[in-house]
Amino acid sequence: MIEQKFDVIVIGAGMSGNAAAYTMASNGLKVLQLERGEYPGSKNVQGAIMYANMLEKIIPDFRDDAPLERHLVEQRLWVMDDTSHTGIHYRSDDFNEAKPNRYTIIRAQFDKWFSRKVREAGATVLCETTVTELIRDASDRVVGVRTDRxxxxxxxxxxxxxxxxxxxxxxxxxxxxxxxxxxxxxxxxEMHFLPEEVIEQRFGVKGDEGCVIEAVGTISRSMAGLGFLYTNKESISLGIGCLVSDFAAMAESPYVLLDALKSHPSIRPLIAGSEVKEYSAHLIPEGGYKAIPQLFGDGWVVVGDAAQLNNAIHREGSNLAMTSGRIAAEAIVEVKSRNGPMTKRNLARYKAMLDKSFVVKDLRKYKDMPALLHTNSCNYFTTYPRLISQAAQNFMRVDGMAKIEKEKATTAAFIMARSRWGLVSDAVRLALAWR
Known part of the structure; x- marks a missing residue:
C-alpha cells in the first residue's frame, strides 16, 4: 500500500510530467506520479525530435544512457505540389559536435528511460492508474486525487x-x-523499418548522423497541415497532421492523407522496400499563445500539451513540455523551501518564471500565425505551392523559350492566381504575423 500523503502528485508520464517529477524528486520532495498507460510511453509508438539543451538542464549526463536514435546534421524544408517539391536544405558538420544539439528518438523507449530516471530520483511511479477526479477542500483548493484503484x-x-x-x-x-x-x-x-546502411545511403548520412524532412503543400489538401519524415537508426518515422476542425469541415481522412504522402514521387523512393511495423495517431496543441489556458490555481498547475505549449511554426513541442515541467517544479520547490502554502498567489511564481523563458516569448512572437494559416490555408498550402513548383520548373526547363518570356509567364501566373493586391496582402499579413 502506498503512502497516502505526498508533497506533489504529478498526473501523466510524458515529457512534461517526467521533467516535473524528476526535478521535484531530485530536490527532496515526496512525489507520486500517476500514469494511465501500461508503462510510460506505452501510448507513444511514434518517433520524435528531442532537443538536447532542454533535457541537459534537467539531466546533464543524459547522453550516457538515454535511448537516442540519430543526432541531426541536416534539415530539409519542402514545399510540395502533387508531383514535385521545392526545398531548402541546411546541413552542417558543426552539428557533429561532441554534444549534439538535436536527436531523433522513439518515444516508447525514451519515455520508459525518463521514467526510470524519475524513480531513481526517489519518486513513486504508478502505472495503469487513471485519476478520476480532483479532491477539493472547503475553500475549493485542490488537495489530492481519487483514482480507479x-x-x-x-x-x-x-x-x-x-x-x-x-x-x-x-x-x-x-x-x-x-x-x-x-x-x-x-x-x-507510421514506422517504416529499413536496414541502417540503407537509411544512411538514401539520406547521405553515416554512423549516428540523421536527417529530418518537414513539408507543406498540397499534401494536406488545402488544409493547414504538415508532413514529416524523421530518420532513426533502423526505421523512418513518417507522418502528416492537420487541424481537427479542417478534417471535419473537409470530410477528409488522416489515413488517406498519409497513404497519399507515402505514394508521392518525392517520398516513395525514400521508403521503398520498408516494412511498416507500427502505426499511431495522436493530438497536438496548435492554438499557440492565444490558446494558453489558466496555468495555476489553488493547489494545482498545468504543464506541457495540457497547457497548449507547442510552437507549431518551428515544430517544437517536447522542448516546451520539458521546460514547462521543469519550471513548474522549480516554482513548487521554491514555495516549499519557504514553507509556503500552495495557494494561487504563491503558485503564480510558475507563470512569472515561464513568461521570462523562451517558451512564452516564442509563442507570443507568433501569436497571430495560427489564425492566419487556418483562415488562409487554401492559399498558403495549395495555391502557392503549385505556383512555386510551376515557377521552379519554368526556370529549370530549357525548351527554346526566351528567359524573359518565362519570367513574364511566371509573373502572370502569380497575378492570375492571387491578383496584385492579393499578393501584396498575403505577403504583408504573413510578415506581420511572423514578426
Missing amino acids: AGGAIYADVVVLAEGVCGLLGTRAGLREMPEPQTVALAVK
Missing part, C-alpha cells in the same frame, strides 16, 4: 496536471476549457 483518496500539497492536450481531468474539474477543434491537430504516423 482501491484504497480511497490520495492527498498532496499540490497537483501537477501533465495529462496531455485533451486531458479530461482538468476540463471536468473546471480548471480549463476543452480545446477548440481549430486549436488541435490530429497527426498520424
